[in-house]
Amino acid sequence: KKMSKSKGNVVTPLGLLEKHSSDGVRYWAASARLGTDAAFEENQMKIGRRLAIKLLNASKFALTMGGDAVEFNPAKITLPVDRAMVATVARVVREATAAFEAYDHTRALEVTESAFWSFCDDYLELVKDRAYNRDDQFALADTESARAALALSVDAFVRLLAPFLPFAAEEVWSWYAKGSVHRATWPVADPLEKAAAGQDESLLTVAGEALAALRRVKSENKVSQRTTYASVAMIAPKASHEQIEAVLADLRQAAHVRGPLEIGEGENIAISGYELDPAPAKN
Structure with a gap:
């Protein structure tokens, strides 16, 4: 037609x-x-x-x-x-x-x-x-x-x-x-x-997974991502520990971790324990 x-x-x-x-x-x-x-x-x-x-x-x-x-x-x-x-x-x-x-x-x-x-x-x-x-x-x-x-x-x-x-x-x-x-x-x-300079790009993948795990906790608790961690324990495969340590300063700032961030061994990158501070007041 x-x-x-x-x-x-x-x-x-x-x-x-x-x-x-x-x-x-x-x-x-x-x-x-x-x-x-x-x-x-x-x-x-x-x-x-x-x-x-x-x-x-x-x-x-x-x-x-x-x-x-x-x-x-x-x-x-x-x-x-x-x-x-x-x-x-x-x-x-x-x-x-x-x-x-x-x-x-x-x-x-x-x-x-x-x-x-x-x-x-x-x-x-x-x-x-x-x-x-x-x-x-x-x-x-x-x-x-x-x-x-x-x-x-x-x-x-x-x-x-x-x-x-x-x-x-x-x-x-x-x-x-x-x-x-x-x-x-x-x-x-x-x-x-x-x-x-020969850097393996897998570091970025590990860092992204770690940040996502930290943010997921706040989403599941239905609190602002600006809420600070008083403490947090993360597990990850042993092979990823060095990579997470390499981006630890950025992770702490991006996820608002004010207290200790411990890294233990696990099958996947995940949060095994945490304590959140009270959510910040809304503007």
Whole structure:
């Protein structure tokens, strides 16, 4: 059946663009693999819009922790968890590049999107207090390490997501760079791998699981995440103990642990005992 204006059966994407944004609709289209029929899926557009908004919000959050100065110097990335984040981004750049070269844009989107959400949910939450360093609790070098890793990660993700979320990526790019992201060079893995200095990215996975376990307790108790721990006991596989110790300062700040945080041996990362302080008063 042919579409005709006189018959009133013309379908246009205008309503979808207004509801889900151009980036959201483009995300849905980019999610379809070459050679396959693309099913109309409005939920995919919702996911795309949410991803575009997250790119804007997370990037602004990450790029403003040092005030007006944005640090892109990889030599300042010194702490293991920051190097682990950069190692992850380097791997994603390689995998996304290989996918594009194989004409598999959907795979490039999948690997980039997965890593970006991990960046937001795990790394950004873990290091934000060190990056802000409002009360000078951290050494300046440690703060600069987090800020540089955050900036380099955002810069790579913006370039990687630009083909899929062109408007959100262009907006973020305008905050710290001149010209257009769509005329910028594609990210390269080599400098990121050099900054990672051979750090195993599994450290970031362990840190994310530990932070999630600490936050889960507060969610289950239905208290604010700003509620402090008077004490907490964590169990984890023996092989993960050294990795947790490496991010202990960030974990304590991110999870608001004011008292002792003990680490015992267990099959999985979990909280085996805790004492929560009274919930802070609401503003």
